[in-house]
Amino acid sequence: MRDITNAGFLFDLDGVLIDSEKEYSKIWSQVNCEYPSGTPSLEKIIKGCTLDKILDDHYPDPEIRVKVVKRLYELEKLMKYDYTPGAEYLLKRLKELKQPIALVTSSNDDKMAHLDEEIPELRGLFDYIVTADQISKSKPDPEGYLLGAEKIDRDIRNCVVFEDSLQGVKAGKASGAFVIGVAGTLPKETLAPYSDIVIDSLTELNIEELVKIASQRNE
Template sequence: MPMTATTVLTARALLLDMDGTLVNSDAVVERCWRRWADRHGLDGDEVMKVVHGRQGHASMAVLLPDRPMEQNHADNARMLAEETADMDGVIEVSGAAAFLASLAGLPHALVTSADVALSTARMAAAGLPLPELRITAESVGASKPDPEGFLKAAAELGVAPADCVVFEDSGAGIAAGRAAGMRVVGVGSRAGLHGPDALVQDLTEVRVESTPEGAIRLHLG
């Protein structure tokens, strides 16, 4: 539900998820994961409740708990290739291009469960510029909901976790931001189910200004 009043948050850095937050890739995620569910005799709706926000092998570990992790990693590599080859219907989340443009010169990073190839392809397909700092699947040892990616981004930007604001759409991502000790802005209706600190329907509801002290002030709503 839309926010009725504007919420103002102040931060020193913004950490941005990609899928569902900057890029609407739901169509391709659904296509690839429902095919995967069919191959494994799993219920597609149940699979879709798990996969958003996590790296593929981490989703597989939840869905097929008895399968060896090396099989999940091999399967995940195939899934990433499949997803990277399918950009049909990949578009920006409303307001993403303007939002990223407003962050020029301000500390921010992309923190995604996608790998370099997939994140580069999806951002390009959506017509979005890649932030200078990118934490991808290759950068971390643990997938969201583990906070490693967000903590690594904060460290590389030289900003304390408490001074970062995370933008996320998924339960796994919101949990990761929380575990990192950061405030979380939820983007879209899916995010609202997971208790973010603030919620916007899309990025047209976000206005960014920099303060004279070099902080970032967010107006949400």
């Protein structure tokens, strides 16, 4: 199918493909207790942001930054990763249909290395992976999604973006892609203004129909 379509698929990681958002909320809540940022509910505000942006915005003191990063990595190493419902099937079905797929994550290379240990086959399901280490601007800036589309050789207007955070759907919408908001991390009504459709689970999707929609958007 890849030869006769223009579609491309760009995925966020946490909360979309990997069931980790609740764990990250606990981790950042704990970090915020141990090293107070002065921002209540920090774990909610930072969703979709790169670590560099979180540190720049909330931990300007260089000495505290070092301690925060060390503690974050300690807690991350204890995390267990698993697919969200429908995620594994969706990725593998897109591969069967020979559709280009990129991961666009706010995670850095260190976290991706830990993910490789937990779900070693995941990396091979993508044609390209954009991490925080490859971009200069965090979501809601569209830089990551524009780079992802470029790397899989697709017009961003023919790409489908999957996101669960407010920063993420804003980035997808700003890029010009077709945005699917995945509720759970946030309620549907929060994601809806920046999404073309909002779903509760990836199991709801008609994959072949999505390929068709994306392919026809730029005609």
